[in-house]
Amino acid sequence: MDLTVGPNQFFWEAPVWAAFYRTLAEAPVARVVLGELVCSKRLPYFQQEIPAAIEVLLAAGKEVALTSLALITLKRERKLTADLIGMGLPIEVNDLSALIHIPQGTPFWVGPLINVYNEGTLRWLAGRGATRVCLPPELPLASVATLAAEGARLGVAVEVWGHGRVPLAIAGRCYHARLHDRAKDNCQFVCGEDPDGREVETLDGQPFLAVNGVQTLSGSTASMAHQVEALAEAGVNALRLSPQTGDFGALCRAWAARLAGQMDGAALAALSAAMAPGARLSDGFLTGEAGVAWSADA
């Protein structure tokens, strides 16, 4: 197994964004997906940094792909998606409509927001040109194993969500704007105030979810720290690390050490928890009763 860094889900200021990818060039990860995933309104604020980030990552020997938006509705967003194709890099499709712009047979990647739940879907996507698929985070281990085997047969690399707040839902409505009594069209980019998402607790003070613009994330940070052996056994090719604040380079190095057998699950979990908002981890989608569960508590 190796490591993929997924697209940043949050809205970071351009210098922070650029510095993140410069750091990543030094990190022991095989590939990086970048671009705007969540909200097209954010893109103009860091767009100018993208070419330099691509250049430094390619120069460092990383594979690089560009993500589509997760929910494409506006004409401007469709045009933006069509324009991605001209960049000369693989597209990671996170809204299926991006496929209409990709000629049959052109290789592309499939992100975790595309519903790949079974072999038939994987086969169809492979036939269309998919070479790499990050599975939906809610899949249990048995499904992951079945799909990894089918992926191996089809020549499609299969990835699993390895670390980061899990994208649980996407909507037309912006919850960040709603929390500030604003509509989406007048959001004033308040999602930028919460670089790891904004905490949502229950009325009893239980940490629960996080909002990130039109996206809803898990409150806990998913970590497959204790699942590495099970995922390797299942035939998974790569784990996906999702950008967050803190020393992300250190997190990548710890993950690389874990995959190389130089660090155990408990040590990686401790480091991951120290970086996670509220120090809460989960891996329940894979093996637990519910997504929020953490196997080390069982």
Added chain:
Amino acid sequence: MAMELVCPAGTPSALRAAVEAGAHTIYCGFADETNARNFPGLNFSQEEMAESIAFAHGRGAKVLVAINTFPRAGAEPLWHRALANAESSGADAVILADIGLLAHAAEHHPGLRRHLSVQAAAANPDAINLYAQAFGVKRVVLPRVLTVAEIAAINREIDVETEVFVFGGLCVMAEGRCSLSSYATGKSPNMNGVCSPASHVVYAEEGSELAARLGGFTIHRTKKDQPAPYPTLCKGCFTSEDQTGHIFEDPVSLDASKLIPALARAGVTALKIEGRQRSRAYVAEVVRNFRAAVEAVAAGRPMPEGMLARLSEGQAATTGAYAKTWR
């Protein structure tokens, strides 16, 4: 011609009631995890499906079979059998969401009309054209993230029919792309056909309040003498920093009845009513009202006044994403 009214049926008797109340079309599903309303005591055996379709056809109504969950890896034959059973029962169309299942249906059941479920969340003309080209989909149920103006624009760029929700439960999130329920309970709409399942709900009296919990998470608290809404996750009351309230959506249901003329002008073919879990009497009442409304709109008459006030009594209604300000 009046817009097609597509009405829910969770049981054979609800199907008969909806047909008798004036539904042009009924949608329903098999009693297993192949459909997105996989609730205990609901849905149709194969025999009931065949009998119910014959009943509807005898009265000039159509039946659409929803097979709209995402087949489990290693268990696709269950969904493939549902497709074969829908066809042999005489279904007028199947409502599908999964790419693999659409591909299978197009290959093995080419004569069976395919509709794209709202669970596929095809939210723009490119997505719809992709499903039409790749799988021969003839109608798309639009996700509840679009305004009326956007629906009109979509219809100008596609060659297939559109169907939109006008009444009943309201998903706030893009449908088929939400794992909130499985995060809290392990059961999801996509995999299990359930959302915020009753099996994971606990009510607890605490002082003067009733707490409603889902998978151990408090979704809302109500005073004991007040009605307690069902703890659907995205309609819950939560706290974020200094704000407490319905962060995602208030406990409202969708009522777009007033938008029927605008939806007709936007080129929408069919209007869909949510509620396969609802009673026969409820379904019949809603269908009667909406049939009168679509007939009035088709004849150029004003819409009937005060329709459905009784049904939505005690619960606030919204036009949801159809109005841009909702976002």
